Amino acid sequence: MLTVNVELKERRYPIYIGENLLKDPSVYPLKSGDKVMIVSNETIAPLYLDTVTKTLENIGCKVSNVLLPDGEKYKTLQSLDLIFTALLKENHGRDTTLIALGGGVIGDVAGYAAASYQRGIKFIQIPTTLLAQVDSSVGGKTAVNHPLGKNMIGAFYQPITVIVDTLTLNSLPKREVNAGLAEVIKYGAILDLAFFHWLEQHIDNLVALQQADLQYCISRCCQIKADVVARDETEKGDRALLNLGHTFGHAIETHLGYGNWLHGEAVAVGMMMAAALSEQLGNISKADVGRLEKLLARANLPTISPDTMQPEDYLPHMMRDKKVLAGKLRLVLLKTLGQAYVTTDMDKSLVLSAISACTQTD
């Protein structure tokens, strides 16, 4: 088992990464008599809910659960209300612990519920998608969507522990695994050339879910994100680097309709666009852009714009992004592989030509 410690101003908490951790009573910061509510969904519960429940009951906890319907479209205030109703019906007090068992959607909703129930109860994350394990469960951002905007309502709220059982990835659809690898590759590209290099050597093992490499990889990603978050807990500065490829990707997700491309797939193409723009500006070399493209392709990720989208389709969506300040397009670009930076007021014609460079022409 590997451990990454997240150091925050007020306290630290551990992320445990290993096989069979769902069954391991020692990783749960709970004791006999504790009350627990597990939040999961109808897809994940049949796979893992019993295991977690039994482990906790063996510790002596009083365990109940609430299951949400599966999907991003249920990441809403209504789902939040389902959780509150379940907590209140069973008389859960301020001393209850809420556990998120699932992907980023469950983690985000349950985290916000934990932040809000009686103004804050203890929260444990058990992420079961690669994206949740390397990204959404680290950093304390929680949220639900609003019909008028994604992730518009939420809180910064940290868990007391994150438990990553890497065997849970065996049941995850391969396309979801690959989408998670886009975020993994992103960490290497923005902040850690050595890790990028390691990924080039081990990407096939990761795609094949080889346990030892997977665990190292997840721990490295958590460490990178934890370091960024520790420097910038409420997202004023450095944390922006984590958005490499995301403004372009956001345009793809919005244009195609959420759910048609997975987030990681859109981010993969977005990173290629950011790299192309960086190259045009005389930063990252053509050879390094090629390395990025090759690594993404080996993770079965797209590297060019969807057929149904024209270069002109991007900018209107990009200008509506949360990261736009006072009408100025802020983008994360690459100085070199392993070193990202934030631009302000990027020239729109250059952006358009970078998008075109990543568009199939035939």
Next chain:
Amino acid sequence: MLTVNVELKERRYPIYIGENLLKDPSVYPLKSGDKVMIVSNETIAPLYLDTVTKTLENIGCKVSNVLLPDGEKYKTLQSLDLIFTALLKENHGRDTTLIALGGGVIGDVAGYAAASYQRGIKFIQIPTTLLAQVDSSVGGKTAVNHPLGKNMIGAFYQPITVIVDTLTLNSLPKREVNAGLAEVIKYGAILDLAFFHWLEQHIDNLVALQQADLQYCISRCCQIKADVVARDETEKGDRALLNLGHTFGHAIETHLGYGNWLHGEAVAVGMMMAAALSEQLGNISKADVGRLEKLLARANLPTISPDTMQPEDYLPHMMRDKKVLAGKLRLVLLKTLGQAYVTTDMDKSLVLSAISACTQTD
């Protein structure tokens, strides 16, 4: 104008108290170009919304508003959603400031909306009831109700400024003014004998809304609460003293149905019960219990149990209070006037006899 500074771990913020502050641009921490959303209700808006809007527009702010229906029963997730929708429809970003213009209900809902919108935007309180001016706008507790419990969903979230325009109390129903005085008297009783004594000399002026006394009184209450909160921001210890009379009062509010008695009225009787119990235990003197009773009566507040309630009706409600831990009744009692303390595991037959002592028998 009087100023009370609330000192928190991370920052301080001012509470300004005076006449005509709604019109005074210098008390608003806003500048030309700032975007502002005012949250108010259909009762208060016709009285004060124009004044605040014009003052802010003169500063150069871009001002919009959202009006909720009036009443505790609209302190819900649905009202929260109305605020989010208004913010999103007008493209409000993270740099927007939310202003609560109203009583405790508006302050609690708007505060929680500010805490949650894009994970936290700036928040200003303009409390317009005495209760909100001396109590709910100080301390950072925000919340909405759930059908299964009051104030069950919320956040600790501090405003950047609180603006108390004491002239707004002139339009407040007298019964609401008096209910606010119950909380005022509570501060004297739990922590400040000198202030209690001052109240005995000035209560008639307060009931008559004499401005100078009102302002001093509000500033003293804010200072007392701010001191308690600074010592105990997230409510683990000292803050409990603020609940004098509230567990008994809660039983009255629940038994009669919320809204039949005002909160302050129920708290007034609750304080008498706590005082009677304290006297039985050999703490506060009979004479001092009499002083408390007389002061409450001069503020036109009830001091005995509602006719329709029997002593036996109290305990079941009291045992369901949030303050009950592991089935043990925790109560705030009075050592003397000006000095409260918290008991654990209070004997139920003593509690019953104190309740009986405050019940009309004929």
